[in-house]
Structures are given as structure tokens and as C-alpha cells.
Amino acid sequence: MKLITIPFFLLTLLFIVETQAATPAQLEWQADYQLAVSFDCERGLLTGTSRIEVKAGETLALDSSGLTITGILLKRQDTTAMEGTFTSGTTIIVDANPKPQELFVSYTYQAGANDQNLITSDAITLLSGWYPKPKRKMHYQLSASLPEGFTAISESETFPLARKGNIVTAALHQPLSSIHFAAARYDTAQITVRNNLRVHTLFFPEDRALANDYLKKARGYIIRYEKEIGPYPYGYYAVVANRNPTGLGMPTFTLLGQAVLRLPFIKDTSLGHEIIHSWFGNSVDVDPSQGNWCEGLTSYLADHAFRTDEGEGAAYRKEAILNYLSYVHETNVIPLSDFIDAGHSQPEALARRAVGYSRGMMLFHELHERLGHAHFMNGLRAFYAQHQHGSATWNDLRLAFAERSHGVDLSQFFTERLQRTDIPAFHAEQIEVLTRPTGNLLTFTLVQETEKPYSLSIPVVVSTPNSTYPFTVTSDKERTEVELQLPERPLAFTLDPDSALLRRLDPPERPAIWSDFLGSERRLAILASRQDEPIFHPLLEILRNNNLQVKYDDEVKNSDLRDADLLLLGLNQQSVRTLFASPSHPKKGFTLDVRRNPLTSQHVAILVSSSSTAETAAVANRLSHYGKYGFLHFSQGRLTEKRIPESKNGVHIVLEEPIFGGATSQLGSFEKIVRELAEKDVIYIGENHTSVSDHLLQLRLIEVLSARIPSLAIGMEMFPATSQQALDEYVLGKGFMTEKDFLKASRYFEVWQYDYRYFREIFSLAKTKKIPVIGLNLERDIVSTVYRTGGTDELSAADRKSLPPERDLDLPGYSDRLLAVHSMHEQGGHGSGIVSGFIQAQAIWDETMAENIVKYLRQHSDRKMVVLAGNGHTRKDSGIPPRVARRMKIDQGVVLNVAADQPTTDIADIADYFFFSSSIKLEELPKMGVMLEEHVKNDQPYVEITDFSPTSKAPEAGLKKGDVLRNIAGFPVSDMVDVRIAMLDMAGAKTVNIQVERKQASSTHHLDFTIDLTPSQPPGQHP
Ligand SMILES: [Zn+2]
Known part of the structure; x- marks a missing residue:
């Protein structure tokens, strides 16, 4: 280090000595950092001198980045010699000395366009980097030479600042890690809170009208927190306007951007948050060695408390939890004990904020609920009294509450919430309602889903038709058996209905935001x-x-x-x-x-x-x-x-579906309903594909509707649009096509596979009355490719082009309903489809049918249509009807047959009319008892007998494994579809004639057999 003498430097020191004259006389402590500044507002330049006391044996480091050092001088107590030292780099270091030392630094600082500081002839704001800053707390005394007409503020005992000529002086008895300064041609106003305590506003003249509300609100907050926590720790409070958009709270004042100040909600939200920082954050400072407890606490005592006053505490907590879940992921999570501040680099700042503010806030809410209001507030008061004007850690907080927790050990509570990066998650299993002589019991197992269980107090609310019963369930293991006594039979219960815990939420609890x-x-x-x-x-x-x-x-x-x-x-x-x-x-x-x-x-x-x-x-x-x-x-x-989208609050479990019904006076006769249906343009009759009574209802309705509507058509999910030629020829043609030919030509069994007898009578009616039948479906392999591959990428360009371009996957409840079906399929082992494929395949299906209905009605403007489709497709909330409505303005009606064992509480969402009917079974077709396999040879399919069932009478008749089926009951057979068509008319038959082809030696023989179809006696049963 180079030491030189600078006579000029002595002059600036005199400035410090002189300004000390303006120091308030009542200071009974000694400032160990004296700073004097003056401004050249035209040039945005600050000139400053610092005098810093360095105690015996102490090392001092000053951050001088951004400053131009013009002189440095170190003076030891035992010598009158003054020597200057220059440093390069951004840190000034004073080495320890056995004797006390004094360091003098003179410097200039140029306010730049890109920092938070401002030096103009209109306003001065100095937030950071404007003086050589020690890396520890000090007692500051600041003197500033002000431009004409400026009012200034800094951390200080009193306001207005002590003034002599144009020099003001600020000093605070509390050691601070940094100081701040603002000055401008402010318009000031004030209000008295109590004896010796006033609130001031320093606003720009154009915002004068805002002052009164701010003063009153600030007074209200201070009165509130003095009552809750203890005496306000400083001599005054000021709300100060800044030309830059800030929201900062420091000891004795808050600095709010002018634009922020003008926002109407600030005085109801941020102002209170900044004021409670006077107690926590400013008076009791954060000792960062265990993390920052202060933002969680101030969020709880201000933001959360204000919303709670409005009856919105639970909503606020839910927002905080959703915020945490949005921003905090496995890749960026930190434990609460690692939170110091949010920092400036987005998006980490948002994740950090969610930990420090939201997770911290929820910790205090949980603690409040555990200890009860009186103990919680007493703990806070004690914590404040003990650490006022000092620093405190999370551990200090825990100790203050521990003394008031009646022997309940809080260390596990704090350790889990401060150290862990996961958050609680739980659900209920094995839920039962038991009736006992003493009343009803609701029992369930509470299962914690985290790798290690948390110690939790979980609010549970049980509801009955007339009341609700609150409980608290405590759990600190993976599985907790819960038994709740109730005077009435419960209908439903909810875990954590008021968002009392930061936890993983169930999908219905998470709105898309x-x-x-x-x-x-x-x-x-x-x-x-x-x-x-x-x-x-x-x-x-x-x-x-x-x-x-x-x-x-x-x-x-x-x-x-x-x-x-x-x-x-x-x-x-x-x-x-x-x-x-x-x-x-x-x-x-x-x-x-x-x-x-x-x-x-x-x-x-x-x-x-x-x-x-x-x-x-x-x-x-x-x-x-x-x-x-x-x-x-x-x-x-x-x-x-x-x-804000609606969502469920809490894990809601329904024990009993609500009972539903209606007035019998509203029941309609078949004729009345038909009269109303006949007015509609499209009438959907939903079906369970294997329910005979559903198909019977379709037949009956088409019979009577076709009598009333001469221009009726029948649209069917069971046939693809490509079958239309076969449908037209069979239904409307001259009668040359047989049923068997029709089934082959329309590829019914390839596309649909359900028994054709469900529709036989509907077709015979259509043929008789010449009612056109319209194939609505698309090709099965398109749907199955989308299902299997998860999307439309694997389709040929032509197939992709054939799809309806507009597909609505977002109809209310649509994807939830399909997801439930999908997971059922997957569990049942049917599917290998990806969720996105399943949902898109379904939507393509529904949209295609809607498009084909609309296409037909556009081409035949006089026509009406009855649509036969599965009851998932006919749903009026999310099936074909809303998709037709999107394309064409017409009147639609949905009919559903409700089986007695299928309660449908959402019937109004699904259908317009419903019928009750008892279930009927299709007559069983006899079986030959042969196992068949389809093969292809020289491009020709054939069906081979590979085995016989134990009860089959075919071997007795002379059939052998390896025989190739050629004819059944006079119908030539070459593939499995032919077998199904041939067997359609076998109901009630006792025997069937078949012809097979059998290879014997080198020649092939055609052999005829008659198989007995009456079932043989199952072994071990009496006649
Ligand atoms: Zn804060």
C-alpha cells in the first residue's frame, strides 16, 4: 500500500468537523461512521467524505465499487501524522492495529441511468452504492448539503432532520447495515398517532391530495401493531415518494414509487406490510445465519391478517399455496432455512419468494393454529421485547414460542418446515361409516404420501344434511387410523378445507392459472x-x-x-x-x-x-x-x-351421493315425450352397446317418430361414412341385397363387432319405410392409430387432412371424464394408449360424427335425424350435441334410458328426457365349441379349426384339428366375419351343417358334417 500526504484532503475533513455542529444535542451515543455529502444536481454528481472509527484490533473492509476515491487517510490515536492511502479494486481494507484508528475517505459518485439512485435538480434518491459501505453494522451520522427548497429524509431519531443553514443531519441510535437518503421539493403533511409519535408524508406536490388517506391508514396500522406486538420502535414514521418505482421499507420510513403510491390498493396492502417491518426486519433485524424469518412473519401479520379481516384468510392461503406450487419445483427448491432474500434474477427470484414469503407465512399460520391465539401473540410480544434493536434467528423465534407451548416440543415442527424441501401430501383410505349404539363412527386411514411423514395437525370438517362438525386429526406417521364420533350420519368430509397447510393439492383443488x-x-x-x-x-x-x-x-x-x-x-x-x-x-x-x-x-x-x-x-x-x-x-x-377459476377447497370425500328426484306430476307419457321430440331437428338416443332395452327404446321411438316425421333419417355411430353406399343399397335399394351381403359390404363386424341382432329390427323398419340410414363414424384404424401413438403425427397426410380441423377438447368435464375412463381401461388391461391419444381419439370421433350429421342436414335441408350412438357420445354437455351446435344453429334433444342399477345424479347434464326400463338380455346363440384362427394364404383368408372346447360335440361328429371351415349352414366362410354372419340366425337351432376342407396324404377333400348344438351335460352335475 502506497502512503502519500495530500494537503487538499485536510480541507474536506474540515467540512465534517463543521457539519457536526448540526448534530442533535441529545445524542448520548457516538456515531462511528460519519458521512458528509453534497450534490451537483446539474451533473448528477455526489461529493462525499467518510470518517470511520476502527476499534483496536479490528479489521475494516469497505465496499467502494462504483465510487471514485479521491483520497484515503488513516490516522492512529498515538500519532498526529495524517497519511493517505489509495487502493485499487473495489474494496478498501484497514488492517488491525493494537491502537484504535480513524479512516478518512473522500470520494465522488456519479449517478448513472441504470441504477436505482437518482441525483437531479428535481429529486435525489440514494439507495445503495453511494458511499463506502462497511460489511458490518455501524452507528451512522449523515450530513448533507441540500439544494435550495429541498426537504430530506434518512434513517434518524427525529423528523424533520436537524438543520443548520442548508445542511441537514440524520442519526439513529440503532446500528445499521446500510443507510438511505431521499430529498426533493416535497410537500409534507403529518398526523399525530399518540404523544411523541407522528406520521409524516413527503409527497410530490402533484400528489398532495393522496396524503390524508396515507396518514390515516399509517396511523391505524401503527396503533394496531403497538397493541399486538409492543411499542413502535422509532421516533416517527414517514411515507416518502420516489420518482423511481420502488417499494422499500427502512427504519423510520418507507420509500414508495410515485406510480406505486397512486395505485388505490397500496395503502390497504403494501403500506401495512412496510410498517410491520418497523418491528420485524428493522428493529428486530434478521441474523441471516439460519435464514430469513422476517418476510414470512410480516406477510402473515400484514397481508394475511388484512385478508383475514375481510373474511378471506383461507382464500389468501390458497393463493399462497398455488403460488408455491407454480414456481417451486424439484430443480429450484431450497429449504426455508436457506432463504435470505429473493434476489433480482428472474425466475429464481419468484421461486425464492415463494419459499421465503409463502412457505414462511404458512409456517406462522400453522404455528398460530397449534398454539392458539393468546399463546401465539404472547410469544411474538416476548420475541420482540427480547430482541428489539438487535438481530435474531429462527432459533430465537422458536425459543420465544417454546416457552409458551405448554411443554409441547416445537423443535420437530420447526426442523421439518425449515430444513425439508418436500411439502406434506396426504389422502384418506379405507373409509367407513359405522353405526354404533353410541352414535355414528366415521373411520378412515390417513395416509401421508411423502417419503418421510411430517408432524401434522390436519383440520377435518364432516358434514351432515343440517350441520358441520370440525375435528383436528394429528398424524406423524405414514398411516394413521382415524375414528370420529358423530351424533348424525355423515354425508361427506373434507381434509384441510381452509388451506391451513402448505401441501400438495389434488387436481380438483388446482385451478389453471x-x-x-x-x-x-x-x-x-x-x-x-x-x-x-x-x-x-x-x-x-x-x-x-x-x-x-x-x-x-x-x-x-x-x-x-x-x-x-x-x-x-x-x-x-x-x-x-x-x-x-x-x-x-x-x-x-x-x-x-x-x-x-x-x-x-x-x-x-x-x-x-x-x-x-x-x-x-x-x-x-x-x-x-x-x-x-x-x-x-x-x-x-x-x-x-x-x-380466478373455481376450484375445490380441501380433499373432499363424498360418503353418500346426494339423493335426487322430481315431482311425479312432471312425469310424461311416452306419447307426450314423442310429441315434444318430434319438434327437434336432431334427436339423440344414447345406448349402452350391449343393452337390449336401450336398443328396444331406439326401435320404439323410431317407429313413432317416423310416423310423425316423414323426412326422418337415422344416423348411426355403428357404421363409418365409407359404408354409405352399402347402407343406401340395402335400406333404400330394390331389395336385391341380402342381409348377409349387406353385413359384408358395410364391414359391420370389422368396424363395430357388437352383435348385429341389436339393430336387426331397426333395419327392417328402415327398409320397410325407406328411412335413410347414415353412417356417421370414421375409419376405425384412424382412431386406433391416434389412440396408440398418442396423437395425429403418425397418420398419413391424407388421413390427417380428412379429420375435422376444429376439435374441442376443453368442453366442461370432457377430459376429466375421459381420464377416468382411460385409467379404468388401463387397469383393466385393455389399453396401451397414451392419455393424449385417448383424449384426441375420442374428440376426433365426436367431432367427426358431429360434422357428418351437419353435412347431411345441410345437404337435405328438409330432413330431421335420429342419432344412435353410445351414451358417452350423446351427452348434451360434452358429447356430439355441443359440437353440432357449434357448427349449426338447430334444435336438439337427448334421450337416455336409465337402468335402475345405474344411478345418474348428473342426468340434467347428460340428457333432456329419460326413460326407465328393465333390462333384457339377447337370446344366446348356440356354440359349436370350436376354436378358430384366421390365416392368409396366397392373399386368401381362411379359417382353421385349432381346438375344441371340453363340451363340444364337434369331435364326435368327425371334425379334426387342422380342418379348414368352408361353409356354415349354406353360407360360404372365408374369414371370421363370415363365421359371425353365418351364426347370426342360429338362435334356437339344434344342429348345424358345415363343410370343411381336409388335407389327407397329398390330396384335399371336402367333407360335410352335422354338429349337434345342444349343450352337453357339464361333468359332475345331476340332470
Ligand atoms: Zn417484506
């Missing part, structure tokens, strides 16, 4: 077209740095849609049509519309539309504040509509 996309780790933005790019550019710019993949619609494959959170920019694109058919947004303004990605329950899809680049630019950088919403509309930057 914007923050799910903001916090996503797999994001894909899809632009409708290259021309649209400028319109969405401002939004893309903001999102782009956070690993956002951007594609144009024409580059997107179907499989891209299923494993990402989607941002669909512009509605006019195939990706939107594939998932949401034709959604509509307001024509003008900017709309952000959050949906679940229908192809995967893990992801969201955001539909965004904007009428101009200016509309997008006006909202783009503010959108991150609206994470909790599911729908937003802005007009010229102004929020005009916002919606």
Missing part, C-alpha cells in the same frame, strides 16, 4: 403466423430469457402439444383449433385466457389474443403480477376483467 405458465420449466410459445410476430413481440421479449421455446404454428407437431405448458399467441392457428375448436375473445384489447392443456393434466395452455402491438406493450411487463388469475382482459393497458 397464469402463474402455472410463468413458473413452468417446459414452455412452448406458438405464434399463429410470421405476420403476427410484431403484435406479440413485447410479451415474447419479457418471457424469452426464461427458457422459452418459440415456434410458428406450421412447424408444430401434434406431439409438441402434449408435454409442455403452451402459450398460444393468436387464436387463428391450427394448434388452437386442435385443442379448443374455435374459442372467441373480445375483438379489441389484450386477452389472456388460461386453460388446462387438454392433452395432459400436468400442463396449462394459455390462449392469448391482442389487437395491436401497442395493446401488448401496454401490459407485457406487468403481467407477472397477475399470476393468480385464470382470465385477464386489458383495454389500452387498463385491466377491464379478471377471473
Whole structure:
């Protein structure tokens, strides 16, 4: 280190000595950091001198980055010599000395365009990097030479600051890690809170009108927290305006951006949060060695408390939990004990905030619930009294509460919530309602799903028709047996109905919200077209740095849609049509519309539309504040509509489906219902494919409807549109086509496979009355390819082109219902399909049938149609009807046959009319008892007998394994479909004649046999 003498330096020191004259006389402590500054506002320049006491044996390090050091001088107590030292780099270091030392630093600081500081002739704001900053807390005394007409504020005992001429001086008895300074031509106002305590506002003159509300609100908060926590720790409180957009709380004042100040909700939200920081964060400072406890606590005592006052505590906690789930993932999670501050780099800042603020806040709520209100508040008061004007750790907090927890050990509670990175998750199993002489018992097993169980107190609410019964279930192991005594028979119960715990939520508890996309780790933005790019550019710019993949619609494959959170920019694109058919947004303004990605329950899809680049630019950088919403509309930057989607609260378990019924006076006769149905353009009659009574109802309704409607057609799911020629020829033709030929030509058994006898009488009616039958379905292999491969990518270009481009996968309840069916299929071992394939296959199916119905009705404008399809397809909420309605304005009616053993509580969502009928079985067809296999030789299929069932009489008749079936009852047979067609008329038959081909030696013989079809006696049974 180079030591030189600088006479000039002595002059600046005199400045410090002189300004000390303005120090308030009552200071009974000594400042060990004296700072004097003056400003050249024209040039944005600050000139400063620091005098810092260095105690005997102490090393001092000062951060001087961003400053221009003009002189450094170190003075030891035992010598009068003054010597200057210059350092290179950004740190000034004073080595320890056995004697106390004094360090003098003179410097200049140039306010830049890119930092938070501001030095102009209008206003001065100094937040960080404007003086050589020691890395430890110090007692500061700041003197500033002010421009004419400025009022200044800094951390200080009193306000206004002590003043002599144009020099003001600020000092606070509390050691601080940093100080801040603001000065401007403020308009000041004040209000008295109590003896010796006032609140001040320092607003810009144009905001004068806002002062009164801020003063009153701030006074209210201080009175509230003095009552709750203890005396306000400083001599005054001030709300200070800043030209830059800040929201900062420091000892004795808060600095709010002018634009922030003008937001109407700030004084009801952030102001209270900043004021409680006077107690926690400023007076009791965070000792960061165990993490920052303060943001969780202040969020709980301010933001959470204010919403609780409005009766919205549970809603606030739910928002906090959703926020945590949106932003915190396995890859970025930190334990609460590692949270110091959010930092500035997005998106980690959002994940960190979710830990420090949301998880921290939930810890205090859980603690509050455990200890009860009185003990919790007493604990807080003791903590404050003990650590006022000092620093405290999480452990200090725990100890303050532990003394008030009546011997309950809180160390496990704190350790789990501070150290662990997972969060609780649980469900109920083995649920039973038991009737006992003493009343009803609700019993269940509470299962914790985390690798290691948490110690939890879980609120449970049981409901009966007339009341609710609250319980608390404690659990600290993987499985906890729960037994709840109830005076009435329960209907339902809910675990954690008021979001008392930060935990993993069930899908029905999680609405699709914007923050799910903001916090996503797999994001894909899809632009409708290259021309649209400028319109969405401002939004893309903001999102782009956070690993956002951007594609144009024409580059997107179907499989891209299923494993990402989607941002669909512009509605006019195939990706939107594939998932949401034709959604509509307001024509003008900017709309952000959050949906679940229908192809995967893990992801969201955001539909965004904007009428101009200016509309997008006006909202783009503010959108991150609206994470909790599911729908937003802005007009010229102004929020005009916002919606939080509905979701369930708590894990809800229904013990008894609600009983439903209706007035018998409303029951209609068959004739009355038919009269009403005859008015409709399309009448759907849903079916369970193997229920004879459902098909009988179809027959009866077509009989009477065709008598009333001369222009009736029958649309059938059971035939693809490609069968139309066969259908026309068989039903409407001259009668040359036999039933067997029709079944072959229409490929009925290849497409449908259910017994044809269900429809035999309907066809004979159609033939007699010449009612056209229209095939509505698409080719089976298209559906099965989509199902098997998870999407449409594997289809041929021609097949892909044949699909309806607009497919709505987002109808209410559609994907939930299909997911339930899918998981049933998978468990039953039927399927190998991927969820996204199953859902898309179903939608393609429904949309195709809707399109074929509409096509027919457009070509035959005088016609009406009865549609026969499975009762999943005929649902009026999410089946074919809403898809027809999207394409054509017509009157539709849905009829359903309800079997007595199938309670359907949502009947009103499914159908318009329902009938009750008893179930009937199809007459069983006799069996030959032969195992058959279909083979192909020289392109010709043939059917070979491979084995016999134990009761078969075919071997007695002379048949042998290896025989090839050629004819059954006079019907030539070459494949399995032929076998089914041939056997259709066998009901009641005692014998059947068959012909087989058998190879003997080198020649082939044709042999005829007659097989006895009467079942033989099962072994071991009496006649
Ligand atoms: Zn805070």
C-alpha cells in the first residue's frame, strides 16, 4: 500500500468537523461512521467524505465499487501524522492495529441511468452504492448539503432532520447495515398517532391530495401493531415518494414509487406490510445465519391478517399455496432455512419468494393454529421485547414460542418446515361409516404420501344434511387410523378445507392459472403466423430469457402439444383449433385466457389474443403480477376483467351421493315425450352397446317418430361414412341385397363387432319405410392409430387432412371424464394408449360424427335425424350435441334410458328426457365349441379349426384339428366375419351343417358334417 500526504484532503475533513455542529444535542451515543455529502444536481454528481472509527484490533473492509476515491487517510490515536492511502479494486481494507484508528475517505459518485439512485435538480434518491459501505453494522451520522427548497429524509431519531443553514443531519441510535437518503421539493403533511409519535408524508406536490388517506391508514396500522406486538420502535414514521418505482421499507420510513403510491390498493396492502417491518426486519433485524424469518412473519401479520379481516384468510392461503406450487419445483427448491432474500434474477427470484414469503407465512399460520391465539401473540410480544434493536434467528423465534407451548416440543415442527424441501401430501383410505349404539363412527386411514411423514395437525370438517362438525386429526406417521364420533350420519368430509397447510393439492383443488405458465420449466410459445410476430413481440421479449421455446404454428407437431405448458399467441392457428375448436375473445384489447392443456393434466395452455402491438406493450411487463388469475382482459393497458377459476377447497370425500328426484306430476307419457321430440331437428338416443332395452327404446321411438316425421333419417355411430353406399343399397335399394351381403359390404363386424341382432329390427323398419340410414363414424384404424401413438403425427397426410380441423377438447368435464375412463381401461388391461391419444381419439370421433350429421342436414335441408350412438357420445354437455351446435344453429334433444342399477345424479347434464326400463338380455346363440384362427394364404383368408372346447360335440361328429371351415349352414366362410354372419340366425337351432376342407396324404377333400348344438351335460352335475 502506497502512503502519500495530500494537503487538499485536510480541507474536506474540515467540512465534517463543521457539519457536526448540526448534530442533535441529545445524542448520548457516538456515531462511528460519519458521512458528509453534497450534490451537483446539474451533473448528477455526489461529493462525499467518510470518517470511520476502527476499534483496536479490528479489521475494516469497505465496499467502494462504483465510487471514485479521491483520497484515503488513516490516522492512529498515538500519532498526529495524517497519511493517505489509495487502493485499487473495489474494496478498501484497514488492517488491525493494537491502537484504535480513524479512516478518512473522500470520494465522488456519479449517478448513472441504470441504477436505482437518482441525483437531479428535481429529486435525489440514494439507495445503495453511494458511499463506502462497511460489511458490518455501524452507528451512522449523515450530513448533507441540500439544494435550495429541498426537504430530506434518512434513517434518524427525529423528523424533520436537524438543520443548520442548508445542511441537514440524520442519526439513529440503532446500528445499521446500510443507510438511505431521499430529498426533493416535497410537500409534507403529518398526523399525530399518540404523544411523541407522528406520521409524516413527503409527497410530490402533484400528489398532495393522496396524503390524508396515507396518514390515516399509517396511523391505524401503527396503533394496531403497538397493541399486538409492543411499542413502535422509532421516533416517527414517514411515507416518502420516489420518482423511481420502488417499494422499500427502512427504519423510520418507507420509500414508495410515485406510480406505486397512486395505485388505490397500496395503502390497504403494501403500506401495512412496510410498517410491520418497523418491528420485524428493522428493529428486530434478521441474523441471516439460519435464514430469513422476517418476510414470512410480516406477510402473515400484514397481508394475511388484512385478508383475514375481510373474511378471506383461507382464500389468501390458497393463493399462497398455488403460488408455491407454480414456481417451486424439484430443480429450484431450497429449504426455508436457506432463504435470505429473493434476489433480482428472474425466475429464481419468484421461486425464492415463494419459499421465503409463502412457505414462511404458512409456517406462522400453522404455528398460530397449534398454539392458539393468546399463546401465539404472547410469544411474538416476548420475541420482540427480547430482541428489539438487535438481530435474531429462527432459533430465537422458536425459543420465544417454546416457552409458551405448554411443554409441547416445537423443535420437530420447526426442523421439518425449515430444513425439508418436500411439502406434506396426504389422502384418506379405507373409509367407513359405522353405526354404533353410541352414535355414528366415521373411520378412515390417513395416509401421508411423502417419503418421510411430517408432524401434522390436519383440520377435518364432516358434514351432515343440517350441520358441520370440525375435528383436528394429528398424524406423524405414514398411516394413521382415524375414528370420529358423530351424533348424525355423515354425508361427506373434507381434509384441510381452509388451506391451513402448505401441501400438495389434488387436481380438483388446482385451478389453471397464469402463474402455472410463468413458473413452468417446459414452455412452448406458438405464434399463429410470421405476420403476427410484431403484435406479440413485447410479451415474447419479457418471457424469452426464461427458457422459452418459440415456434410458428406450421412447424408444430401434434406431439409438441402434449408435454409442455403452451402459450398460444393468436387464436387463428391450427394448434388452437386442435385443442379448443374455435374459442372467441373480445375483438379489441389484450386477452389472456388460461386453460388446462387438454392433452395432459400436468400442463396449462394459455390462449392469448391482442389487437395491436401497442395493446401488448401496454401490459407485457406487468403481467407477472397477475399470476393468480385464470382470465385477464386489458383495454389500452387498463385491466377491464379478471377471473380466478373455481376450484375445490380441501380433499373432499363424498360418503353418500346426494339423493335426487322430481315431482311425479312432471312425469310424461311416452306419447307426450314423442310429441315434444318430434319438434327437434336432431334427436339423440344414447345406448349402452350391449343393452337390449336401450336398443328396444331406439326401435320404439323410431317407429313413432317416423310416423310423425316423414323426412326422418337415422344416423348411426355403428357404421363409418365409407359404408354409405352399402347402407343406401340395402335400406333404400330394390331389395336385391341380402342381409348377409349387406353385413359384408358395410364391414359391420370389422368396424363395430357388437352383435348385429341389436339393430336387426331397426333395419327392417328402415327398409320397410325407406328411412335413410347414415353412417356417421370414421375409419376405425384412424382412431386406433391416434389412440396408440398418442396423437395425429403418425397418420398419413391424407388421413390427417380428412379429420375435422376444429376439435374441442376443453368442453366442461370432457377430459376429466375421459381420464377416468382411460385409467379404468388401463387397469383393466385393455389399453396401451397414451392419455393424449385417448383424449384426441375420442374428440376426433365426436367431432367427426358431429360434422357428418351437419353435412347431411345441410345437404337435405328438409330432413330431421335420429342419432344412435353410445351414451358417452350423446351427452348434451360434452358429447356430439355441443359440437353440432357449434357448427349449426338447430334444435336438439337427448334421450337416455336409465337402468335402475345405474344411478345418474348428473342426468340434467347428460340428457333432456329419460326413460326407465328393465333390462333384457339377447337370446344366446348356440356354440359349436370350436376354436378358430384366421390365416392368409396366397392373399386368401381362411379359417382353421385349432381346438375344441371340453363340451363340444364337434369331435364326435368327425371334425379334426387342422380342418379348414368352408361353409356354415349354406353360407360360404372365408374369414371370421363370415363365421359371425353365418351364426347370426342360429338362435334356437339344434344342429348345424358345415363343410370343411381336409388335407389327407397329398390330396384335399371336402367333407360335410352335422354338429349337434345342444349343450352337453357339464361333468359332475345331476340332470
Ligand atoms: Zn417484506
